[in-house]
Amino acid sequence: MSKAGALDLASGLGGKIDKTDVLSAVEQYEKYHIYYGGAEDERKANYADMVNKYYDLATSFYEFGWGESFHFAHRFKGESLRESIKRHQHFLALQLGLKPEQKVLDVGCGIGGPLREISRFSLTSITGLNNNEYQIQRGKELNHIVGVDKTCDFVKADFMKMPFPDNSYDAVYAIEATCHAPDAYGCYSEIFRVLKPGQYFAAYEWCMTDSYDPNNQEHQRIKAEIEIGDGLPDIRVTGQCIEALKKAGFKVTWSKDLAASSPVPWYLPLDKSHFSLSSFRLTAVGRFFTKNMVKVLEYVGLAPQGSQRVQDFLEKAAEGLVEGGRKEIFTPMFFFLAQKPHTESQ
Numbered sequence: 001m002s003k004a005g006a007l008d009l010a011s012g013l014g015g016k017i018d019k020t021d022v023l024s025a026v027e028q029y030e031k032y033h034i035y036y037g038g039a040e041d042e043r044k045a046n047y048a049d050m051v052n053k054y055y056d057l058a059t060s061f062y063e064f065g066w067g068e069s070f071h072f073a074h075r076f077k078g079e080s081l082r083e084s085i086k087r088h089q090h091f092l093a094l095q096l097g098l099k100p101e102q103k104v105l106d107v108g109c110g111i112g113g114p115l116r117e118i119s120r121f122s123l124t125s126i127t128g129l130n131n132n133e134y135q136i137q138r139g140k141e142l143n144h145i146v147g148v149d150k151t152c153d154f155v156k157a158d159f160m161k162m163p164f165p166d167n168s169y170d171a172v173y174a175i176e177a178t179c180h181a182p183d184a185y186g187c188y189s190e191i192f193r194v195l196k197p198g199q200y201f202a203a204y205e206w207c208m209t210d211s212y213d214p215n216n217q218e219h220q221r222i223k224a225e226i227e228i229g230d231g232l233p234d235i236r237v238t239g240q241c242i243e244a245l246k247k248a249g250f251k252v253t254w255s256k257d258l259a260a261s262s263p264v265p266w267y268l269p270l271d272k273s274h275f276s277l278s279s280f281r282l283t284a285v286g287r288f289f290t291k292n293m294v295k296v297l298e299y300v301g302l303a304p305q306g307s308q309r310v311q312d313f314l315e316k317a318a319e320g321l322v323e324g325g326r327k328e329i330f331t332p333m334f335f336f337l338a339q340k341p342h343t344e345s346q
């Protein structure tokens with residue numbers, strides 16, 4: 001079961017960071033970002049520290065608001081958010097052509113929501129790679145509860161230097177995770193190396209779209225809000241990801257920004273004008289309640305000092321994401337399917 005209560009939120013806040021150090025971790029995290037004078041080079045050079053601090057601080061909020069899967073979804077009318085999230089995962093499995101018994105790698109697996117769903121949907125064995133220890137601990141607990149702990153496991157490592165031999169996986173996927181890489185080519189090259197020849201890599205990437213104008217100050221502000229609110233060193237445009245895939249050696253089978261054809265906008269759950277009882281905690285009213293609840297929990301000492309500051313940068317993320325989505329300058333679902341050729345000459 002996902003930890004969804006207010007006390008779970010308070011007790012998980014800070015992840016592996018000592019509770020007395022949460023406030024200083026928040027301050028250090030904020031300083032990496034443009035809003036606090038931080039620079040892109042510094043975020044890239046210190047990506048592991050920056051991203052790990054972010055997930056130690058934000059994971060219990062994610063679990064409280066989203067559940068076990070930390071991603072958006074392409075969504076049809078009449079479909080609940082949870083249904084659309086599962087269908088988004090099934091779509092990925094279908095595109096990869098997963099077969100029972102295959103060995104699959106989930107790059108940047110969070111607490112393993114997608115891993116549990118995809119492994120049960122396709123009867124595959126999935127390894128979740130994640131650099132965040134707290135998330136892995138949660139993932140192991142949840143795998144045990146649903147009974148996939150014999151077929152699926154977690155490895156704590158950086159996806160820029162994976163501890164796996166060449167040609168070890170039948171398929172690799174990444175859901176809204178490789179956007180944290182300081183450089184896409186370095187990350188995709190590692191994925192290429194560990195994937196067996198002839199096999200596929202599929203991903204949902206966070207990207208700026210072709211409508212993003214790097215000289216437009218409003219666009220720059222929205223991009224910076226998404227970066228601070230989501231632990232990102234920089235957000236690449238879609239074309240840069242395709243170039244990086246090709247440079248790493250992949251043949252790109254197809255790619256598409258699925259946000260462009262989503263009948264229900266992916267950012268709707270966070271939009272201030274939207275209200276939903278089934279995803280209440282994500283709505284503006286729900287976030288307002290959470291904000292006040294965290295304030296009280298911090299005041300009475302149940303949540304560590306600095307908790308409200310985490311909620312503040314997550315609120316910035318929500319605002320940046322909704323604006324970026326509305327203006328169609330940002331997408332969290334640039335999908336691609338790429339194949340590692342059978343031989344080097346192919």
Ligand SMILES: C[S@@+](CC[C@H](N)C(=O)[O-])C[C@H]1O[C@@H](n2cnc3c(N)ncnc32)[C@H](O)[C@@H]1O
Nearest residue numbers: 069070071108109110130131132158159177180
């Ligand atoms: C937005 S979450 C998505 C998690 C998961 N794919 C899901 O959809 O639930 C991004 C994940 O990428 C992981 N991550 C970020 N940078 C990483 C790195 N350098 N190496 C391994 N994992 C990383 C984070 O720890 C986090 O689990």
